[in-house]
Amino acid sequence: MSNTLCIAGAGSGKTQKIITESIAEIERGGKVLVVTYTTSNQQELRRRFLEAFGRSSDRFVVKGLFSFYLEDMVRPYQQSLFAQRIDGIFFNERNPHLKPGSTYMLPGRKEQLEDKSYNPDHFLTQGGTKAHTGFLAKLAARVAKATKNAAAIRLGDIYSQVYFDEVQDLVGWDYEMLKALSKVMRSPITCVGDFRQTVYETTFGHKAPQTATEKIAAFKSMGFKEEALVRNWRCIQTICTIADAVHKGAYKATESAVENIPPELAHHLGAFIVKHSDVNDYIAAYDPMVLRWNVTSGAKILPAQARCYNFGSSKGLGFDRVLILPAESQMHFVLDGVAPFPADAETAQNKMYVAITRARYSLGFIVPDKKAEGLRFPVWTKPLS
Incomplete structure (x- = not known):
């Protein structure tokens, strides 16, 4: 099966689509992973699945985007970059490498050290125990490259279907991760979102894609088949x-x-x-x-x-x-x-x-x-x- 980009307009039933298809996949004996950005959407997905399926199932897994990056893409393979265990996530409201209120870069925060190894202070908090959310996708991409996409291969063995919801809010390095996954995963990936509703950003910096046009073009370059949900069940x-x-x-x-x-x-x-x-x-x-x-x-x-x-x-x-x-x-x-x-x-x-x-x-x-x-x-x- 090919990978799919589903552009789901407001009120078009994107959550219903994910739940319905997930239940069908589980009934065929498969296992589904749904990755989404906001906490509220994670809760809604779990609630709707329970309502439709009648019971919880360990074959329907919902994860937040940052938790997915850390738990599935980084931590199992972090030895390729950093020896000390990364315990958790530090949520960034601003770029942690800039002096507050300015565009001045703090010393010692460049991505690579003089010996070309990766600098833990670029990706992690002081002490190296927590990953900055603003650079977590970038870290995951670096780990993927160092391990020849080992995480993506593993995920394809665990899950028979993977969904990324709210993809309109992904930018820059998030797309490098999608590219890495789509190259080697045997399981189909469905990305769902509406680029007219982009109001968040998941990373810092100006790495493309940033605009809706750039994002859709990125999906096309990765070979995603495009479909659209155009019926609105909410508005007259x-x-x-x-x-x-x-x-x-x-x-x-x-x-x-x-x-x-x-x-x-x-x-x-x-x-x-x-x-x-x-x-x-x-x-x-x-x-x-x-x-x-x-x-x-x-x-x-x-x-x-x-x-x-x-x-x-x-x-x-x-x-x-x-x-x-x-x-x-x-x-x-x-x-x-x-x-x-x-x-x-x-x-x-x-x-x-x-x-x-x-x-x-x-x-x-x-x-x-x-x-x-x-x-x-x-x-x-x-x-x-």
Whole structure:
């Protein structure tokens, strides 16, 4: 079987696909590994498997990406680079080799020493007991090269099917690892994700691929067969169409699979402009989930009772009604939907897509009063009491 890249649009049932195929593989006598990035997605995969299969199984293994790198790719073969056992992982929020608040590289942190051996202080914390998450994929790639892909060969003997979920969040050295695995593993690899929802990064540095275009090209160069899940089981068609416009023409059009709308929600469907002056009334009327850039966004606009998520942390969730507070870099999409996002605004573009596709039935965009008229969405007005 060939390796597959499955581009799964928001609400398209990617988790259901993984669970359904995994159960079928287990019933054939196989063993499945699922590697994913976020803790919440690991928990959801385990929950959905238990719900569908009826019991837990040691033939369905879910691992976090960093745990997978350390436990399966690095530690069993680390003697090829470092003698001291690596006990765990140190989660990096910033590059540990840079002086805080600057681009100055701390001394003694280069990857290789003068004798060309690998420097433990580049990959590991002081003392060499924990691996930096920001350089763990790079370390795994170095170990793979030193051992002629021994880990990949071993994994192919253990698992009959391997999934990598949320691959849109992988960058740079993660792809070197996928390349190493895909070269020698006998078991098929399925990579699942949606590059329109890239809001995280797993490593530091500027090693390609970084952009969605580069990532898809990398999969093609590795020989992955591409498939797409285009039916959306969450959003009504109006919302699907607006979401498609965020990356206009770059992906296959989305088809809503929503057929039944709860009667109590049917009176307010579709997309609306909500003026600053009407935000309090709109929230009081519909209690939408407010999505914003960060916790400080909208401090002077949103009422204290508003339920809020940041764009990134809303990923994977769904709400009947959503109210979006666009950042300045996203406002042009709301105002006219004509001008494309600039090349250096991919994060803003992807966060807008994530925010829109959280909404099932209604979607509001908060706009300053002076800009609210004559736009492509109707302006919401408070119903007469």
